[in-house]
Amino acid sequence: MDSFKDTRRQIIIALVAIAVVISIGVIGFMVIEGLELLDSIWLTVITLATIGYGDVYARSVPGRVFTIFLIFAGISVFAFGLQATASFFFSPIISDLRRIRRAQRRIDQLTNHYIICGDVGELVDQAINSLLNNAERRRASNLERVYRPLDHLLDRLFGDDELGHYARPRAVVRRIYWAISRPFLRGQTLLDVIVVIASDPTHADELRDKDMLVIEGKPTDDITLRKAGVERAHALMVMLGSDSEALLTVLTARSYNAKLYITAA
Structure with a gap:
């Protein structure tokens, strides 16, 4: 759980840092280059995005030095944010914590x-395996119930399933039908x-x-x-x-x- 909190804290820090860098860029260009607020925001955004349309740019030497500083600061902050975001979504540890x-x-x-409280042992394993087998039988029964009307329709369209008619189209239709109906038809076990x-x-x-x-x-x-x-x-x-x-x-x-x-x- 600490890893989850650490990663979330890193993302928050990255977002705050991005806001700070943008604020510094806007204020810096207004002070150094004497730009209007909208032009300063525009120049800051295209500088951090490394687009550089050329319509607005730093003309003075201090402004260009400040632009270099802003580019390096922006790259560092965005890299930190991407690393934290990637860890949050793709790290196995974070994935387990989300689960x-x-x-x-x-x-x-x-x-x-x-509630079952049990140490690892034969008695606990038997109890849990019994629960899992019961749940599997219930899932199989639910699947049969869900597919029954679809199979009747497919039999009318493609022929009796026991004869193996159009096995591949049947399988594709069944998978699509299950993917759509699964969230609504999942039975409790x-x-x-x-x-x-x-x-x-x-x-x-x-x-x-x-x-x-x-x-x-x-x-x-x-x-x-x-x-x-x-x-x-x-x-x-x-x-x-x-x-x-x-x-x-x-x-x-x-x-x-x-x-x-x-x-x-």
Whole structure:
């Protein structure tokens, strides 16, 4: 999260620096060259953009020296801004942080959801794999339901699909249809109402890659439980290797939600 804040701070600094350089350029040309405000703004912009139309330019020696300074300052500031912007949009670390923030926003909107607290182990893996298999079956069922009217229409146009008529046009039409309808027809699965608290960073990344809602941290930490929305949750499943940590997790969760259904394994 610190990398995300640092990059955002760099972008803000770059924007402020650009505004300062433009202001210095406008004021400098007004003072040194005696230009009007609009001409100073125009000369500053074309100087920083390295366009140079030639209609307005610095005529005095001090003005030309100031122009050189302004060009170097502008290039440096814009390079810094481009670097910060590229880091914000293309850095893998920043991309992961944005994914974590999106997941946190989804969790913040949940109510009556389920929380799983578990260490890496066979029991936790079985529970999560069961959830993933259930979600995959639900997605397959949703896809079949979504494609059914389209397949009937394609059968009428191209013939029975089992005979393999026009397989390639069918595939193209199905992909286009799914791309258009996906945002509106996505069915909810168990994965949409389950939050997993994982203390191991590698395990947390693996779960995120499977499109699960994950909070990385110790389940005994009240901040971690609150990030998972324990106050609004319906149930909590605790699967920790340490009995003392499991007990502390249960007591902490209970203090935030008296109606929370809790089970420990």
